[in-house]
Amino acid sequence: MNKLKKANIQLCADAGSKYCPCHLAYSGDCIKCPIIRGEKTCDCLWQGVCVYSELKHSQNTPMCERKESLCNIKEVKDLDSDIFLMKIQVPKDMIRDLCSPGAYVLIKSKDKNSDIFNTPISVMDVDMKSCILEVVVKSRGIKTKNIINFDQVWVKGPYFNGIFGIKQIKGAYKINTVVVLNGLSQVNSINIIKRLLENKNNVEVFINNKATVLQVVIDKLINLGVNIYETDLNKDKDFLIDYIRRNDVAFVYSGGSDLFNKYVMNIVDSVDENINLAVSNNNLICCGEGVCGACTIDVNGQKVKSCKAQIDSRDFLNSRNL
Template sequence: MEQNFYDCIDCGTENCPCYLAATGDCLVCSRLAGKDYCDCNWKGVCIYNEFIQSGKKINNVREEFTAKVEENKRYGQDTVVLVLDVGRGFALKCAKPGSYVFLKRAEDEDFYNIPISVMKSDITGGKIHLAVKEMSAKSKRITEVQPHFEHIDAGTTDSAGKANENIAGSNKRENIGGEDSLCVRGVYRNGILGIKSLIGPRGKVDTDRKMMIVTKGVGFAPAAHMLEWIDGRARADIYTDTDKIEEELIAEYLPQRLNGKRENIDLRREFEFKGTERISALYKAGGYDTLVVFASDYYIEQIGKILKIDARSNNFRLCCGEGVCGACAFTDDFGRTFKMCKCSGIMPTESF
């Protein structure tokens, strides 16, 4: 009998059992996947028992809701940070590294939904900060949405008493009666493949680790979020490739409590002109035991050829996030198919 080899990021959470239990496709429970025996490796509360006892109920379906855009700040040509008012409960759920949400405009069809990593979760204020790179139609639709505010005359002050030059400097544009909200669905958890190996299922940071974190472009967003969670409890040095991201954004969102250093790295030069020596040398010289890469599949593949990657950005095509549509499917060398929006235990490093 082959033992179940899947590891589901939602297993044992408030969102388990999910749709896959109802359709007979649970990734972890063989009985909820149509078998008449149990071969699961799961050490928590029995999913089968939970599902049957609750009258075959799906737990806490992730409903779409409307969140006000509190800020829309542009960095450079094509990167926008959106701050959404989601409430404290939701912001708390977004605090774990690897959290992401789906966004779209209320008037748009569901296929406009776009997955965006949480860059910062402000639990006290009930807000989340998301860095959006304008790539094409979907991302441009959401970055157009501005916060609501009244027209501001030069030389006056706003209700908080701030001088209006500051407001003009924060990229706000007049938006009276315009669309000022976005539809949010989440929270989803599998934005970082391998995250469980870094912080454990209960979110405990392994303080003995010495991490090298490499980011390129908006890959900085999940890194900033992870560093916020680590909160200086483990050594973590971050190497940022600023080719496609503004220095100003990094300066604003790099957590202050950083137990480590920040350096810039030029990945294109690393791999096109210098070979692979420098990144290997950096890893060895730093005495790191953990490598985390938030970059495109191309660079993950290049780095994966020379160093073992422990965690990486989930760049698979996330569409429903629920393990239902199959858009994120990955088939390994043994012919096994994984739904990468749910499966957290495997970490392909080839490009797809």
């Protein structure tokens, strides 16, 4: 019971959205609400709309499910070896939520009907006025290599749990922040940086130049007006440590592999373990709804559905065998 209580203080990324209550709530497996799970005490610490009340009120109404839409591909651009930028026209009601930090969609080729071909793709950027979604796709398997061969693509979303630490990103206000990026995980940084800038934070970006660096991301960062350091983060570790220390950095986002994110976490913690940390969610995601179980991981001895549950970044990285 005590272990369950520890896990339950984690926020579900869908809580409070129009997609709550979800399938897990209706089946009695809600991530957030212990009452729905059949426990006797309410200890979810959720300060938004009560999920249990919403479930009771919506018993006789259809559940709001994410829709799959066949969308026109407006442009495909070759960025690197087997890496493509896609601009996709998506429905207006979808685009509104895709500007959230950590937003992603499930995409599959036009010629595939089964959901087993869905692949999670991070949102890079959105054009709200034109309803254009920009994503970067690496062609490396049956799910992705055929996506660009048609003038349309299936898009399902929005989903929100592409990063751990959404609360810390949205709560950062008028502080010094650092964004550290490595490889293709750099693409999900645009929404994060936009939110940090909207909240009047100072943002400095460090990109590991020993991994893939996408010029399309660099151009967007330049347009946002942030300072960019392209550097070898292995050799120049002390430079990053010194920057964080000298500038009283209070928040760091690390976008990279789990191994890279743990490396950055150790750098941050060498300065101050109280600095807020957010990291990219690199776990296997299949259905995006916590139903299939493919995303389930062990954190502090608890089974956690990582496609929906917000996990403390340090707890997550320390639970990985890296």
